[in-house]
Amino acid sequence: xxxxxxxxxxxxxxxxxxxxxxxxxxxxxxxxxxxxxxxxxxxxxxxxxxxxxxxxxxxxxxxxxxxxxxxxxxxxxxxxxxxxxxxxxxxxxxxxxxxxxxxxxxxxxxxxxxxxxxxxxxxxxxxxxxxxxxxxxxxxxxxxxxxxxxxxxxxxxxxxxxxxxxxxxxxxxxxxxxxxx
Amino acid sequence: xxxxxxxxxxxxxxxxxxxxxxxxxxxxxxxxxxxxxxxxxxxxxxxxxxxxxxxxxxxxxxxxxxxxxxxxxxxxxxxxxxxxxxxxxxxxxxxxxxxxxxxxxxxxxxxxxxxxxxxxxxxxxxxxxxxxxxxxxxxxxxxxxxxxxxxxxxxxxxxxxxxxxxxx
Numbered sequence: 001x002x003x004x005x006x007x008x009x010x011x012x013x014x015x016x017x018x019x020x021x022x023x024x025x026x027x028x029x030x031x032x033x034x035x036x037x038x039x040x041x042x043x044x045x046x047x048x049x050x051x052x053x054x055x056x057x058x059x060x061x062x063x064x065x066x067x068x069x070x071x072x073x074x075x076x077x078x079x080x081x082x083x084x085x086x087x088x089x090x091x092x093x094x095x096x097x098x099x100x101x102x103x104x105x106x107x108x109x110x111x112x113x114x115x116x117x118x119x120x121x122x123x124x125x126x127x128x129x130x131x132x133x134x135x136x137x138x139x140x141x142x143x144x145x146x147x148x149x150x151x152x153x154x155x156x157x158x159x160x161x162x163x164x165x166x167x168x169x170x171x172x173x174x175x176x177x178x179x180x181x
Numbered sequence: 182x183x184x185x186x187x188x189x190x191x192x193x194x195x196x197x198x199x200x201x202x203x204x205x206x207x208x209x210x211x212x213x214x215x216x217x218x219x220x221x222x223x224x225x226x227x228x229x230x231x232x233x234x235x236x237x238x239x240x241x242x243x244x245x246x247x248x249x250x251x252x253x254x255x256x257x258x259x260x261x262x263x264x265x266x267x268x269x270x271x272x273x274x275x276x277x278x279x280x281x282x283x284x285x286x287x288x289x290x291x292x293x294x295x296x297x298x299x300x301x302x303x304x305x306x307x308x309x310x311x312x313x314x315x316x317x318x319x320x321x322x323x324x325x326x327x328x329x330x331x332x333x334x335x336x337x338x339x340x341x342x343x344x345x346x347x348x349x
Contacts, residue, residue, distance in 0.1 A: 046239075046330065047239060047242050047243070047330075048238065048242050085234070087234045087235075089233065089234075089235060091329075092286075092287065093286070093328070094286070094287075094290070102326065105290075105326075112290075113290060113291050116287060116290035116291050117287070117291060119287055124235055126234045126235045126238055128234075128238065130261065131259075133262055133263070133264060134261050134262055134263050135258065135259030135260065135261055135262040136224060136241075136259050136260040136261045137242070137259065138237070138238025138239070138241055138242050139238070139242075140235050140238060140239060140330070
């Protein structure tokens, strides 16, 4: 009988651990200070990388002195030394996005509008880089909340340059939140 | 009898729309005055307003993409590309952002009427010496569907349309 009492608790604990595990999944390796490889899964490339379409989701990594974006078999690398500016930002997006999100707009009784109220916080990472012929490029990425600063630090450790240090930018972004509180 | 009357009026209406379309397209194609085989697109400047870097980069990248799609130029050079300086038949696009209002995607989706994002840009096409060939103010908007950066796409589409209209 005791076994049957313990089983639901074990089941609940397993489910909880699985949930925590999925939350930890976005960052595969994190070591910005030592300059080792660091990658961010489920990163959306909004625009700017040659050879990739807009709004492609893949893995962003800072490794071997480059920014590498991988989507399936495609791998786009930008040498960190050619990155002249790295900036981070914060924004929100619909919790239910994409085609389903657009289809919900046709839901009756303003159901789609109600669903628009549910939003997830995101981080943006914008980089400016120069190609081999000297032409300027810009690329924008959307990362999960709290990852942009780490990505910026990782890129800087690989050799990218910026006009605003990561610490200063983090302080500037934290100030409006303090004012709200 | 009534049905045939209805059909003929519909036909008449369709004819009117057809001719209106041909007249406007003829007007559009009337004055393609500027000729250039190549264009260089410079990064958008924002001296008057504070423009977030993601908007600045999206403006620039969308402009390049949309102008390439027009097929009006043999080469579309990026800002800083040294290959542009050797080209004799070159036009340079300067964009200066003079108005920016960052809206809210959430507000747009909930209210429909509020939260629009708007970017106002003064575009100047010059030759290599800096002599102005053509200038126009262009506004990029996003009012309902899409994220805030979609305003830059709207702007780039409008600039591409201007190029189609004004360049040979």
